[in-house]
Structures are given as C-alpha cells and as structure tokens.
Amino acid sequence: MFQEFISGVSQLVAEKKRSVIVTHRQPDGDAMGSSLAWWAFLKSEGCEAHFISPTEITRNLDWLPFFSEAISFEQKEGKKKATEILAQAEVIYCLDFNAISRLEELGTLIANSSAAKVMIDHHREPESFAAFTFSDIRFAATCEMVFDVIEKLSKTDKISKEIATLLYAGMCTDTGFFQFNNTSPNVLRVASILLEKGAQPDYISEMVNNIFHERRLNFFGFCLDKKLKLTCGGKVAYIMASAKEIKRFHLQNGDSEGLVNYPFKIKGVEMTAYFSEEGEKVKVSFRSRGNTLDMNQFARIFFEGGGHFNASGGKSFLSVEETEAKFLEALETLFPKQ
Missing domain, CATH: 3.90.1640.10 (inorganic pyrophosphatase (n-terminal core))
Known part of the structure; x- marks a missing residue:
C-alpha cells in the first residue's frame, strides 16, 4: 500500500x-x-x-x-x-x-x-x-x-x-x-x-x-493560580477561560498554546483539559498520560472533535458553565465513581 x-x-x-x-x-x-x-x-x-x-x-x-x-x-x-x-x-x-x-x-x-x-x-x-x-x-x-x-x-x-x-x-x-x-x-x-x-x-x-510576551505569561499565571481545578481524586486537572478573561489579557490567536500541558507538573494528574470561550463556541483541548485514557474517543463522543490517543481537541456550543457540567459528567466514563 x-x-x-x-x-x-x-x-x-x-x-x-x-x-x-x-x-x-x-x-x-x-x-x-x-x-x-x-x-x-x-x-x-x-x-x-x-x-x-x-x-x-x-x-x-x-x-x-x-x-x-x-x-x-x-x-x-x-x-x-x-x-x-x-x-x-x-x-x-x-x-x-x-x-x-x-x-x-x-x-x-x-x-x-x-x-x-x-x-x-x-x-x-x-x-x-x-x-x-x-x-x-x-x-x-x-x-x-x-x-x-x-x-x-x-x-x-x-x-x-x-x-x-x-x-x-x-x-x-x-x-x-x-x-x-x-x-x-x-x-x-x-x-x-x-x-x-x-x-x-x-x-x-x-x-x-521562550518567546512569550508579558501578557501571555501573565495569562498563564492567572489561569494556573485562579482557574485551575482538580477533580476525580486529583487525576484530572482543567482550566475554564471565559471570553471576558481572554479579552482582559489581550490574547492573540495561539497565545494559549501549551497551557493545557502545565497541570501535568502536578503529581498524580493523568488527564488535563483547557476550555476557552471563543465567540459562540467553547474550544476544548484534551491531554492524557499513558495508554489507558483515549482522548481521541473522548473528544469524538462528547465534544465533536478528535485527534490522537493522548492529545485531541473539540468544541462545544453550550455556555462555559454548561460545557463544564457536560465535561464533569462525561468524565464518569473514564473515571467511574466507586
């Protein structure tokens, strides 16, 4: 072939x-x-x-x-x-x-x-x-x-x-x-x-x-300090950024690149997600470690997306709050409650 x-x-x-x-x-x-x-x-x-x-x-x-x-x-x-x-x-x-x-x-x-x-x-x-x-x-x-x-x-x-x-x-x-x-x-x-x-x-x-401008670095710091949340017993870390917060830091296209990987520095985190409100949709990025958490299928099933096993993307046309609720519910398919 x-x-x-x-x-x-x-x-x-x-x-x-x-x-x-x-x-x-x-x-x-x-x-x-x-x-x-x-x-x-x-x-x-x-x-x-x-x-x-x-x-x-x-x-x-x-x-x-x-x-x-x-x-x-x-x-x-x-x-x-x-x-x-x-x-x-x-x-x-x-x-x-x-x-x-x-x-x-x-x-x-x-x-x-x-x-x-x-x-x-x-x-x-x-x-x-x-x-x-x-x-x-x-x-x-x-x-x-x-x-x-x-x-x-x-x-x-x-x-x-x-x-x-x-x-x-x-x-x-x-x-x-x-x-x-x-x-x-x-x-x-x-x-x-x-x-x-x-x-x-x-x-x-x-x-x-190493080409961050000051406002991009400030946005990363803000997200990690104020917006980072842990769930599923500390195995999942995620960040939700609203359009208002993104506008506050005057971000340009691509300025949030790499942010989704930062929470992996926390011991025990197996999956991360970054949600950014952009216009009428919420853009989503997923990452995982190891060979058990399939981000491609997760994104395809719940967020109209896809990609790789350990890295994928998707979108939601719900509000930021509704998207977060949908995400937390969907996580139960990966981390069933005991």
Whole structure:
C-alpha cells in the first residue's frame, strides 16, 4: 500500500503537476512545518506550488522559514486568491488532517475539485477522499511522515537547512521536544538526520518555548493560580477561560498554546483539559498520560472533535458553565465513581 502511494506521488512530482497544499484549521507547528516543508520540496523539484491555510496562522509561528508564502483563506483577498488557485490545481496535498468536512467552505472547494487528492496524516479514522493516502497513527508527526516520503523518493539531497528546520520544529511540537510517549526510534533517527541537514535545536527550542510576551505569561499565571481545578481524586486537572478573561489579557490567536500541558507538573494528574470561550463556541483541548485514557474517543463522543490517543481537541456550543457540567459528567466514563 505504501509503495503504491510512493509510486503515485513520485509520478505527480515528476510530471510537475500544479500543486496546492492544504492543512487543518488553526495550524500548529506540525501542520505548518509539514506543509511548508512539502511546499519547499515541490518548488525544488520545479513544481508550481501554493500553500493555503483555512484560517489565520498564529503569529508565534511567524519565524518559520517561508511563513510568508502561506495564503489565509480567512482573509478576503486570501480567499479570492485561494479560490482561483484551487480552480487551476491538478493535485491537492492534504497534510496533517484527514477529514475535508472539517474545513467548512474550503473543504467544499476541495471536495468539488477535479484535482487528484493526496493525504499525508497521522490522525485516527481518516475519511476516504484521497486518490493516494499515507495515513498511519504510529507516526508521531506529519513532519516525520513527510521526511519518510522524501526519503523513499530518494530525494533527501533536496532537504535544505530551511526544510530541515521546518520538519524538526514540527516533530518537536508534536513530541514535546521528544518527551512524549510517541517519541519512537524513527523519530530520533529522523531528527538526527535533520540536524545533519542544518536544523539548529537550540534556536528552534528558543523560538518555540521562550518567546512569550508579558501578557501571555501573565495569562498563564492567572489561569494556573485562579482557574485551575482538580477533580476525580486529583487525576484530572482543567482550566475554564471565559471570553471576558481572554479579552482582559489581550490574547492573540495561539497565545494559549501549551497551557493545557502545565497541570501535568502536578503529581498524580493523568488527564488535563483547557476550555476557552471563543465567540459562540467553547474550544476544548484534551491531554492524557499513558495508554489507558483515549482522548481521541473522548473528544469524538462528547465534544465533536478528535485527534490522537493522548492529545485531541473539540468544541462545544453550550455556555462555559454548561460545557463544564457536560465535561464533569462525561468524565464518569473514564473515571467511574466507586
């Protein structure tokens, strides 16, 4: 199956098909790293290529190489340009997501396009919309998968310092800088090669972890001091942030990234959640430790979401208070009352 995928992609690249790369809404480090790296690789092969993001991209990723090449479908001019590009596309690469239905209007354009679709993704339960699919939950990051594709194409000589930086950064964000239990021997093998190609771990760590502005750090402190709650005998920690509280700290898109992981520093915590009121919905992030608490299924069943076993996201269209009550009730499926 994988060899068929490689053969298909090899032909598409060799024929220099007009290419569009698309990722999921509110792209994170892995989504941006894999998409921009694949864009740069296609350009190095002489392909016409464009990268479209369904939404605005968080400014904490603007240090990534080729960041300015991203077209935001959320902007008026970006939507117009993206629509024109998609109309001419011969192949659409779908990276770090597996359900075009979640892209809303952009997803409709992709679904209606006659272009060949290619999926490279590591999330569970993929939709069957692509002509060529590389979907495998055993990979820690889509960046890791993109490297493997380039390697199987025998094109690692095309991995520049910029591409290495993008792929390494995406792998770092999805493995917690190689601390999470998805850090496999292949992850470390790929990382070592990317270092040889010019990725600088100290620089990438600095740009990901140590670029907080004052109001973001203050918001983290406020949440941990005033909003953190423990339940289920101290096994679950969660934070509920209202729109008013978020506005108070003048947060920008992406400023809460990583907050959901902080409660794991408390001994005994096995699961964390972060709820943020955004417009008419409450956005939710779930995290867990070990191999017993499935956040993917939890998010799918109760919060219209999904993702990975230990990390997933979802949403609620209830009030913050109602969402909290729903969450606490849903926790009984994971931590039955004795």
